[in-house]
Every structure is written in C-alpha cells, then in structure tokens.
Amino acid sequence: MANTIKIRAKEKGGETTVKALISHAMETGSRKDKKTGKMIPAHFIQEVVCKHKGATVMTAEWSGGVSKNPYISFKFTGGAKGDEIELSWTDNKGEGDSKTGKIK
Amino acid sequence: MSTEMKRRIFLKRSIAASAVGVAAGAGLLAPQEILAAWNKAAFEAKELPNALNELLGSSDVSESADINVKAPDIAENGAVVPVTITTTLAGAESITLIASNNPVPLVANFMLGKGASGFASTRIKMGKTGDVVAVVKAGGKLYSAKKEVKVTIGGCGG
Numbered sequence: 001m002a003n004t005i006k007i008r009a010k011e012k013g014g015e016t017t018v019k020a021l022i023s024h025a026m027e028t029g030s031r032k033d034k035k036t037g038k039m040i041p042a043h044f045i046q047e048v049v050c051k052h053k054g055a056t057v058m059t060a061e062w063s064g065g066v067s068k069n070p071y072i073s074f075k076f077t078g079g080a081k082g083d084e085i086e087l088s089w090t091d092n093k094g095e096g097d098s099k100t101g102k103i104k
Numbered sequence: 105m106s107t108e109m110k111r112r113i114f115l116k117r118s119i120a121a122s123a124v125g126v127a128a129g130a131g132l133l134a135p136q137e138i139l140a141a142w143n144k145a146a147f148e149a150k151e152l153p154n155a156l157n158e159l160l161g162s163s164d165v166s167e168s169a170d171i172n173v174k175a176p177d178i179a180e181n182g183a184v185v186p187v188t189i190t191t192t193l194a195g196a197e198s199i200t201l202i203a204s205n206n207p208v209p210l211v212a213n214f215m216l217g218k219g220a221s222g223f224a225s226t227r228i229k230m231g232k233t234g235d236v237v238a239v240v241k242a243g244g245k246l247y248s249a250k251k252e253v254k255v256t257i258g259g260c261g262g
Binding site: 015028030046047052055056057058059060061062063064065066067068070071072073074075076077078079092 | 142143147183184185186188203206207208210211212213214215216217218219220221223224225226227228229
C-alpha cells in the first residue's frame with residue numbers, strides 16, 4: 001500500500017507537535033456486512049512507530065477501537081526545524097507503510 | 105451506577121483476576137522494549153482489570169488530577185470520538201486509552217519514548233455511552249482520569 005500516511009510536524013518553542021493521518025479501514029471484526037450478513041474480518045492497525053533521527057519517540061499499540069482512517073497526534077522535545085521524522089504502521093495482516101516528513 | 109459502586113465491582117474483579125495477574129506479572133517484569141510485539145492478550149481482554157494486568161502488569165490504579173481527558177460531552181457519532189489526553193505527571197512512560205463500555209475496552213496504548221511529552225490525541229470508536237479512561241504509567245505506578253461521553257449513535261458493530 002502506498003501513500004497511506006499524511007504527516008505534519010511543527011516545532012515551536014523547543015517542542016515538536018506531530019500530527020498524522022493514516023488511511024485504513026480499521027475493521028474490528030465484530031461488524032456485519034449488511035448485504036451478505038457475514039462478519040467482516042478484523043483488519044486494523046496494531047502498531048504505529050514514530051522515529052526522530054533513528055530514535056523511537058513514540059510507539060502506539062492499537063485495537064480495533066480506534067476510528068477508521070486514524071488520526072494520531074503527539075508531542076516531543078529535542079526536534080529541530082528541518083529534522084526528518086519517520087512514521088510507520090503495521091496491521092494485523094502484516095501490511096504496513098512508512099513515511100518520512102520534515103519538521104517545519 | 106455511582107463511582108463507588110463501580111469501584112466495588114472493579115475491586116471484586118481485581119481479586120478474581122489476581123491469580124491470572126500473578127502469572128501475567130511474572131512475564132511483564134521484562135523491560136518494555138522486549139515486549140514491543142503487539143500485546144494480543146491485553147487487547148483481546150473483555151474485562152478492564154485483566155486488560156490492565158496484561159498490558160501494564162497491574163490493575164491498581166489511583167485517580168489523579170494531573171491527567172486531563174479532553175473529549176466531547178455528547179458524541180453524535182460513536183464511530184469518531186476525538187480524545188486528547190494531557191498529563192503533567194513527571195516521568196510518564198505510557199498513556200493508555202480505554203473506552204469502558206466497549207466490547208474490547210482497551211483502545212490504544214501510547215508508549216512514550218525519550219523526549220516525548222505527556223500528550224496523545226486520536227479518534228476512537230465508542231459502542232455506547234460510557235467513560236473514556238486514561239491510565240498513565242509514571243514511575244512504575246498507574247494513575248487515571250476519566251470523562252463520561254454520551255453516545256447517540258454507537259460506533260461498534262451494527
């Protein structure tokens with residue numbers, strides 16, 4: 001899957017705010033397909049990792065309880081304008097994606 | 105149900121779960137880094153104390169005023185409930201997000217790395233009206249805060 005991540009990072013007063021949007025179905029596995037009446041198999045992101053200069057600043061573990069097309073935001077100190085920041089995700093089917101953004 | 109009542113049930117369940125908790129606790133003595141793999145047992149737990157035991161090694165949580173859960177009072181659409189958690193607790197290691205009335209109460213666990221601030225924001229699904237609980241692990245102890253969100257249309261199943 002390509003281009004599933006939108007990432008923005010902004011540094012202000014020493015603190016960097018990272019905001020990201022991931023396009024993903026986030027199926028819990030407990031929802032029925034209204035047309036067929038069958039259960040829709042679970043398909044959701046399990047892990048999101050965000051790295052700054054190779055060091056992990058945040059790891060998120062998710063269940064299917066996170067909304068479709070998840071939004072995630074967090075803050076950290078130590079980032080500078082122009083630094084690269086990498087966000088990657090992995091879902092329960094082993095699929096994943098990663099994207100690198102620059103701190104503005 | 106009053107908070108006191110909930111606490112009673114919570115305690116009762118904690119005791120019932122303690123045998124399991126001891127077993128899980130032994131495994132959880134390992135540092136977090138080794139446990140980077142998705143915690144299946146915790147995320148599939150239907151009961152909150154079990155989930156906390158599996159994930160954080162304890163379900164002994166004390167309420168704290170240093171955690172702020174920002175969520176809407178009324179969520180029209182339970183499929184998308186924006187939640188922001190901020191904490192001023194020193195040495196916060198992780199922020200765990202729980203929707204207490206969901207079929208799977210444990211929604212997300214944010215593990216804060218070096219330099220990360222006590223802040224996490226995301227959007228969650230809520231099956232029905234209930235408390236959004238944030239559990240923050242700081243200095244090996246668990247602290248929590250909650251906020252009730254009324255859900256008009258559920259976001260789980262259906």
